[in-house]
Amino acid sequence: MNKKLVFLVFLLFFVFIQSKALSQEILTKKEAVKSVLDNNYGIKIAENNVEIAENNKGILNSGYLPTLTTNMGWDFSLQDRLAEIDGRDPLDQNDLETQRYNANLDLNYTLFDGMGRIYNYEQLKLQYNLSQLEARETIENTLIQMFSVYYELARRLKNVEVLENTLTLSKERLQRVEYQFDYGQINKLAVLNAEVDVANDSINLIDEQQNLVNTKRDLLVVINEELTEKFVVDTTVTFTPLLQIEQFIEEAEQNNVSVQIIEENLLISDYDKKLSFTGYLPRLDLFGSYGWNRNISPESPFFPGSTQTTKGYSAGVSLSWNLFDGGQTSVRIQNAKVAYESQQIQKELIKQNVNRDIKNAFENYKNRLYIYKLQKKNVTTNKNNFDRTQEQFNIGQVNSVEFRQAQLNLLNAQTSYNLAKYDAKLAEVQLLQLTGQLLNTEF
Structure with a gap:
């Protein structure tokens, strides 16, 4: 009978634990990262900028293709005419219609523009690369923000667990001292002290629970996701091996996004210098046209009415060369050189x-x-101290004040450990960003 009772109690406890776990949705780090990449507004804007840069670097925006335009028109006029000719009777003409039709197709193509198209096209490709790096920088900064809130939420969750356990122990202590007071073993002061400690622990737990809810809302804003407030995060933490971190640091100069951005800007500035020199070179354009015209004219005193239709082709080449522009090209070249030098200085900085x-x-x-690691060891030490103090308290060898002090020491050690653990992980994440490995790391 006792075995059946124990089995039933265990079964009910297992069902309770499982139902509680199912009621809480666990947001893993991988899921949080995916939500940020898919939903964050800042990242969406950065991705749109990349798409614009990709459109700009295409052949349709390069200037290498010819332009083809067409024009069509129709003119109509209705006039009255009185012609007075010497030696002849006046000729009065009314409702004279004149109509003109025209249509033409024009083709223009730049054969040479001083290498401007080549430099512009290459610069647009670099602008696209730059937009990708800027998007990556936005993603990294957003992930840092997300992980800061994520690990803060994990810390709050662990603190709530610690405070719940502390409150449970304080309630058990209050119950114990109330029994002792009822049997006359202790005075009323010990009961009052236990009641104060329960009240303080309850207040601390309520405050931390409110902080937990606020942090959840902060995380939902960053990931832009609709989740119930019952969700929790993964509180486990694994650290990257130190040898791997040191290898990342050795390769940081090649992988850091800020360095890569300034190097891309330096290449763009170099093309600015080349573009400035194109002002000294000529421009050669090719043009061709096909035209059709029809004029319908009324009769005049000297000529009968007529309809004239013309059509034909025309083509040509034009050469333009700005031999002197008042020194503007020279100034642009000098400024481009200075800007390039500034970019080099900026890179070193x-x-x-x-x-x-x-x-x-x-x-x-x-x-x-x-x-x-020190805080982890400190938790073990304080846990052992508290367990022994609790045993002695239960047999009456330690008073309530000493028990409470051991309990507070354990509480402080556990909360300090939680803070140290997630601070260390966040410091690792920030280091991974600086070494350019944040997006290459599994969390």
Whole structure:
């Protein structure tokens, strides 16, 4: 009979745990990343900019194709005419109609424009590459924002668990001291102290639960996803091996997105210099046309009415060369050279800042990892201390004040451990971004 009762209790407990787990939707890191990439407004705007740049770099925007235009027209006039000729009677003509029809097809093609088309076309390709890098930068910054909120939410979840356990222990302690007071083993002060501790723990739990709900809303804004407030996140954390991190740092200069962006801007500035020189070169254009015209004229005192139709082809080549433009081309060349030099200086500055940021981030990451390991050990120590204190409290060898102090020490150690763990992981994520490996890492 006892075995059946134990089995029934275990079964009910298992069903309760499973139903509670099913009621909470777990948002994994992979799902959160996917939601950000699919739904975040800033990323959508960046992707649209890439699409625009892709359209601009196509052959249809290159200037290499000819232009073909057509024009058509029709003119109509209705007039009265009085012709007075010496030696003849006046000739009065009314409702004289004149009609003109015309249509033409024009073809124009630039044979040579001083290499301007070539440089523009290459520059548009570089602009497309730049837009991709800028989109990647937006994605990385958004992911950093998302992970900051995600790990903050994970920390809040673990803190709520800790505070719930603390409140449970405080309630058990209150119940115990109430029994002891009823049997005259302790005075009323111990009961009052236990009641105060339960109230304080309840308040702390309520505050942390509210912070948890607020953080959930922050995360939903970043990922732009419709989820119920019952969802939770994956609180597990795995760290990238330190040797792999060091390898990422060695390759950071080639992979960092800020360095890649300035290098792309440097190439674009180089084409600006080349484009400036095209002002010294001639332009050669080819044109061709086909035209059709018809004129319907009324009769005049000297000529009968007539209808004239003409059609034909025309073609030609035009050469234009701006021999002197008042020095504007020279100024553009000088400014383009100065702008290119500024881009080179900017590149060195960015590389310097990136190297500094990586060193700082790496040192911060190592310190966070060390603190995390210390806090983990500290939790174990305080847990052992609390377990022994609880055993002694149960047999009356430790008073309520000592029990409460051990409980608070364990609470502080656990919350500090949670903070250290997610701070270390966030420091790793920031380091991965600086080394250009954030989008290449599985979370």
